[in-house]
Amino acid sequence: MIRKKPRREESLDYAELARLLPAPADPYLSPDRHLLLEEHLMNELQSAAPTPTAPRLPVRRILLIGVPATAAALAGVIAFTTLNNAEGGERAEATPPPVEAPVVRIEPGSTAQLAATIERIAAAASARKTPEPGPGQYIYVKSRVSYLTVSHTDKDESKARVQPMHIREVWNSPDGKQGWLDEPGYKPKGGITLNSDAERKLSAPSYNYLKTLPTDPDTLLKKIYKETEGQGNSPDQEAFTTVGDLLGEQLAPAKLNAALYRAAAKIPGVVLVEHAQDAAGREGIALAHVDDHSGDRTEWIFDRTTYAYLGSRAVQVKQANGIKPGTVLEYTAVLKRAVVDAQKERPGAHGANA
Template sequence: MNHRDTPSTGARRSDADIEAIARLLPPPAHRGLPHEQHLHHKERLMRTIDRDKADRTDRTDHTGRSDRTDQAAPGSRPARRLLRPALLVPVTALALGGILVTGVALTTGDDAPAGAATGRHDARNMQPAAALLDRISDAAGRGDALHVEDDQFVYTRSKVREADLTSGKAVVGPVRDTESWVSQEPGPLRKLGLTRSEGETLPINAQLGDTHGTPEGLGRPTYHWLSTLPTDPEKLLDHLYAKVPKSDEAERDQAVFDSIGSLLGGATPPDTAAALYRAAARIPGVTKVPSAKDLTGRTGVAIARDDKTFGARTEWVFDPQDLTFLGSRSYLFRDTTYGKAGTLMSAEAVIDVAVVDKAGQAPATSQES
């Protein structure tokens, strides 16, 4: 039997210790990061904890003794739509069991925009964005509905790029291929699926503090949960403003825009996808970008929004012909302590999405997205 299937006493003790620490964490401190990047930080923490727990389990012998280590390599990041529910902690509280989460940002001349955005919005530049989102919504609504059973997994293959901020400045890393398999079971789960990057496979565990498992929702958007969302754009937007976790630091409109972005590009019912785009058109500050590129260099049109609090612009890139979602990126539109205008904060390109029967299983056919 695989040791990961039967946790040792040491592993269970580790889980209990982590949950106890989570309950004792102090209130949120000033983040100093855009909302999207703060979510990225949280996911990096969870990936690192998952890696540490997997390493400890693998080092446990049949007598129950555990060769514990206090050092873990940086964790991999699954697709953005797999981000866990909010876990607001100050940076000083991220050193759990000797693990310190590093920052994520990115800078590269090739991926950066030709010119920095101004960050100014008015009623005139909302009209092109609304018209484009209306077309994208129509295209999404005409898509074929997937047949997804509760015991299946949604497979996503993507390319991502990220860097550390440990030096106080962005240190760019290479483009990485990532794969993820996310369980579609509606009930609370302790094991949400698998993620694979650079040949290493790790479990996607429940949200820190979810003793009885993580339920489906914004942090675990199953196909079933997505199908229950309102399909009237106004009602859907009201629902998201009510459900997206609030923060004193984050711009509220940006937080909802980012939450909608985290639901794009995966397995989504056509009616829900259409409603999400029309809901996004109602968020103040949304603009159209006539030409943009995703991480792989595919050129398309984009929908963007500037987070004026943190000086970061987020773009959703779409194929110019069929308006399918290609990926997203976030970069600074003005100089900040993290880098100069044009510094890429994150980037992801969705390559393939499919439905499979088992975690770790390759899809039978490739569906370019």
Template sequence: MNENPYPRDIPSPPDASPSPDAAASPEAPSSPEVPAAVERELPPGRHRVLREQLMREIENRTESADTSRPVAVRPLWRRPAFAAPAVAAALTVAVVVGSAVTQHITGPSAPSVLKDGDRSGGTPSDRSAAELLEGAAEAVGKRKPPAIEDDQFVYIKQEDYHWKMDEDLMGSDCASTKEGHPFGTREFWRSVDGKHAGLAREEQYGEIVKRRLHVLPRMKGFVSSYRQAEDELPSDAEGMYRYLYGAKAGKEPKAGDGRADRAAFEKGATLLAGQLLPPKVEAALYRALARIPGLTVYEGARDTVGRSGVSVGLAGWFNDYGQGRSRHELLFDERTSAFLAFNSVNLDPLDEECESLRVGGLVSSEAILKRGVVDRVGKRQ
């Protein structure tokens, strides 16, 4: 239930920023020197930013004048200058408009290998993804279901990271857009039953910004409260598996179709990162994710706060936030099997001056630091 909700949980808003690939109009004049733009599907990871934008738009439009101070505007992030010729052609006829601690690298001579302490994905393991996720499901099954009242609040503390918001990685002379990403420490108090106003508290470049979280109606395809997850999400592995693939009655999930597999993994990962789920639902989610083809286990992966663990990931994303090839991972504690973070890992080597993210570095990370139930807004565990 990230404010994207990361949601690392709702359909893309109709007024969301177009991707560079789709920015050019089909009516744009052609030229032998400018190749035609290539239409591509919106990268699955991009939906997290669009969800964040939609939630802010919904809340800001209903915000009363005396509720809280305005949200600070994020500074520009700089888009690396490695766009394909088709994207460059699109940008010549359209303007892309959006919403709202590592080594500094300035040139192409920077190494494309990670150093100790860098935010990173792990190394491939021969361990079974099904075994890892079954262990996580069993650990959840051992937890006693919490006694939760409707008038309580789910408290979440997380650390969000995106490398394009990292001043240590971005060169000052690189091309930029007005699109931003969740970044920094964020806290949320969300109503258990979805019928009480909550609160968001975020650290934005040295300032604490608070936003009232208004009561929203239940929306299909977007789980906005614990009770909605309890009422609407499957609590068995088969039902959850069909839910992730969006399989209609009488139809088999399109497992083995790369695009469908990525969409199912992204749906499950976003749900896991964004919500406090009932134990039976969370266990069913792990077992359903284990059935997605192409999963690989990685040892020694880290999240944005430096926690190390074992992850299960799926590769195949391209143009993930304009990044190129990437792999999405779910990071777990090696000892307890508890879920730690939802990461996106870069798979492309350095190519040009503005490509300062090395192979294996984190494109983004949603690290869950605390999550539980409290009696009132503002109270922490």
């Protein structure tokens, strides 16, 4: 259960539901049963209302601590399960139970080869051919992902839990006004709409908006700091996170991609990690930054030979919130990025790969 930005929920007649439901036999739940119900409730809450914009990647900073459940809370879970039918899709499929987060060896980062490596990554991005989506087309991104769900349980406060690895597919129009998200097990069956007329900005960009951004690294970084002022745990961490979000479920012009990497090199605290692995098991090098408040390190992973962006990883490097160092809180891997001719269409003979 990854908490997203609050969305308006449909009102429910709880008094009528309470009258129809049988009284629970026992108001107390075991920690394991409560954990499952809590996970299911949050999934239903996320699915119950239309999504106004393409959701930003789940925020790992908000960690859920288990609390005693009551009969009223259980009735609320049943109410959401009974009445929820989110716009844009059928009733949500059963959410897979969370699994224990993997633990890896922490490799120290270094600035020794940072500048040279970023320049090679930027040069490769500049030379890479990027398809230009036209009116009526969609940017398609398919990823393999796993995000933090529950940090603690009543049984063992030292183990973080994450979603099992699963597929996530996103379609977005160039202007950002039409879109679709399909994430089986975490969104209603068939997917949900991402249609929105919201103003485009760095936290909710469209391809057309990205084309307007400056490609001078210093000017671009200044804009990023200005637009994200007051957000996140620190200005530097928020700037790094913002650039990383643009690398995942979007398509950016080649020159802007190169500028983003060169801008990231100027963020204090960025280091090079020689060995990292994405959610698809692909090995590569990583640009990384540690969030001093939460104690985790965000890593952008690149192919060691082509310098193409592969995915991301978040690893706890400092003991915090009861999570031990080496715990992997997030995994992503971009499996396909393309331009297609229709919403929900997957790349094939007519899809231009990015």
